[in-house]
Amino acid sequence: MPMPDWLRSRRGKGADTRDAALWSKCPVCGEVLYRRDLAANLFVCTKCEHHFRMHAYDRINMLIDGDFTEIGAAVQAGDPLEWVDKKTYPVKIAGDKEKSGLSEGVVAGIGTMDGFEVALGVMDFHFRGGTMGTVVGERLTMLLEEARRRHLPCIIFTASGGARMEEGMFALMQMAKTTAAVTRLMDDGNLFVTVLTDPTTGGVSASFAFESDVVVAEPKAMIGFAGRRVIEQTIRQKLPDQFQTAEFLLEKGAIDMVVDRHDLKNTLVRLLQYTSQKQVRALQQVQDKL
């Protein structure tokens, strides 16, 4: 399979040249970082180790060996509620496509990681805050179904502000749809890993993010069901800084591990190794039947 154009251009030019700014300021320590250095350091601040939110294709580039076969890229948002506020929903979507260079809030597909074939879904906060509407739910469901069909392990990176309001109940129902696909994948004995990145909240955290065999999180990622503001308004007091961070969830027993981005690929590959024999056997059985 040929290398997709976007991947080739990425590999050739290195850093994200689409971003006009050559420099990025770290939102935590204020250090001004050269984009090229930042990209070389996997978008982790070289001074304070703050993990920047990553673009989906940068993430795929960081994890996948060579080619990446996308699934569901042609699925595009409809407008079931005919939503209008300051703008119509289609106008909002068009704006986010333009700004993010993405066709929707998730990129899904099949590729290899250190030689292991894997189904990989990567959500991107830069597209409507990573909110889950029909397209995100549909693409991930297609990914999970394809993983099941091919006896592949599945890894999903989450980054989401929750359900997408402009799609109303259609958005909420994606929690049910993705869950149904997850149960079938897992029932067949396939490994399912989720990596929770900043932020993972609402309908995404309350569905597939926490249904996996292993829940990994990036350092300091904000993870929770209710948003921080909602809780503060409810209890009428300020929450401690640590509240709802990955480290906090690890301490409370809600997630399996917090992994620095530099160790992430190795960690995922190690996890894949534990079930790779099973995967080989399953594929063997399929071939025997043919």
Add this chain to the structure above:
Amino acid sequence: MNNSIVERERGLLELERRIAELRNANVSQPVDMSAEIAALQQKYEELQREIFGHLTPWEKVHMARHPNRPTSLDYISQLDRFDELHGDRMFRDDPAIVAGFALLHGRPVMVMGQQRGRDTKENLRRNFGMVTPEGYRKVQRLAHTASRLDVPIVTFIDTKGADPGITSEEHAQSEAIAKCLYEFTEARVPIVASIIGEGGSGGALALGIADHVIMLEHSVYSVASPEGCAAILWGDATKAEEAAARLKLTAADLRAFGIIDEIVPEPLGGAHREPATVVSTVLGSVSMALQRLGAMSTDALREARYQKYRRIGAWETERLEVIGTSR
């Protein structure tokens, strides 16, 4: 506009009381007041139609939250038998979930409902029907039990949303809801869900994955509460009325979308005006659905449930696989 339904209903109830008084007086006194009574009665009916004939989505939100609207326990108490089961086996029992074995028209079921209070004291105990992780873990546990024992699951949904407190976050509210979705998807028995009041967000959906979903005419079911939606999108919770109109959260909208399966009509003025009738109609619908679903094999039931949720969504293109995309 806030709580207009309750306000306007008060005027109506006052008129109703005056008509009753006149009727009583008419019997005991020599002067015939039939004409006055008839006039008042006509005015009453006009007013009732004016208020309740065409409820806006926002008015339906208030109707769904009406303090006198029948709650889960009003339905559960009308079952043939009920043995409540308690606790999540880990931490505590959440009173916002009432659940246990029951008989519905002679059929064993596992019933579970979100329970709000009628008054302040009970609301505090039941956390206004906002379920904590412990409640959702009780639901998971009993759904699992029901599935193992081949007992159908019957749920009643009535919540503004899952509890948004500190302890709930510490006890992994997300995981608790996610695993409910998982358990309901996996269940080997028929599931019938009824939205009897407000169905708010993921906290409602946790009891909402079902083979047959019933909704009362004036119940609402939405991705977020109108207040929450307005706060998220426009940073202003006071625009809730506008959000309610945009969210398409009424039973009629959701039936048209194929997200719910059946609407149970309410009497003019709302379910609380004739609670006994509404409760028995809903239970009848649940029973009918269970009968139909009970005839299906486990595999067919689970396949149909999968396909039902698989289909929900709205997107533009046919399903296609595209190899690589240019940015």
